[in-house]
């Protein structure tokens with residue numbers, strides 16, 4: 652390598668580092684631990700004017716006249732801006748959880764990890780109970796959408812309206828309203844003798860469940876269940892890494908490859924109601 656080339660490389664590295672540092676400094680995202688330096692550079696809506704960021708992905712989608720693409724955006728549901736993956740294809744949904752069966756992201760985490768989120772926004776992640784609370788604790792009620800994809804690529808959807816995650820003082824209790832969709836209602840129906848609606852959140856270091864042991868520590872093939880709104884214990888658990896569980900739709904026999912949990916205001920728009928796959932499944 653000649654001297655000219657070496658100087659060029661050093662300069663390029665310097666510029667890249669400066670850009671990266673500047674982006675991180677300017678943004679100060681509360682969940683920066685979920686973005687790689689590369690993710691920072693690819694952020695779609697960097698706000699240079701110092702005004703507030705949109706509250707959620709549905710606002711971004713609406714302002715873009717429904718032309719935004721899937722990707723990582725900055726939102727500001729409360730005081731602090733955070734990064735999040737927006738599912739724009741399905742109409743401006745804010746993704747709060749995404750898991751791939753046997754993913755390398757470990758979901759066996761502590762209360763603190765589940766509070767502020769873990770994983771990577773470009774991959775599998777838990778957005779964080781605190782941010783889920785900020786998002787759903789709004790005068791406009793929110794909808795929770797669960798999207799499940801099995802090994803045959805069949806998609807099932809389920810929606811709960813309204814959906815609220817209470818604050819930490821209430822142990823991030825889950826509140827769910829009416830259900831519709833092609834997937835089983837695994838959170839408000841107790842067909843498996845476990846009811847998740849109104850349960851507090853439990854992690855391996857904070858047992859708020861109704862079982863004599865800690866449900867988050869119970870293992871299947873050596874993998875613990877991870878944090879969830881357990882009863883005693885589960886009719887659904889999307890945070891067990893080796894078996895995504897949703898009653899009859901995703902289990903040991905009927906394996907699922909992917910799951911998502913996403914939110915959007917309930918009064919957002921009637922034009923973007925349930926997508927086609929759910930209707931097809933109901934025929």
Ligand SMILES: [Ca+2]
Pocket residue numbers: 858859860861862863864865866
């Ligand atoms: Ca217990």
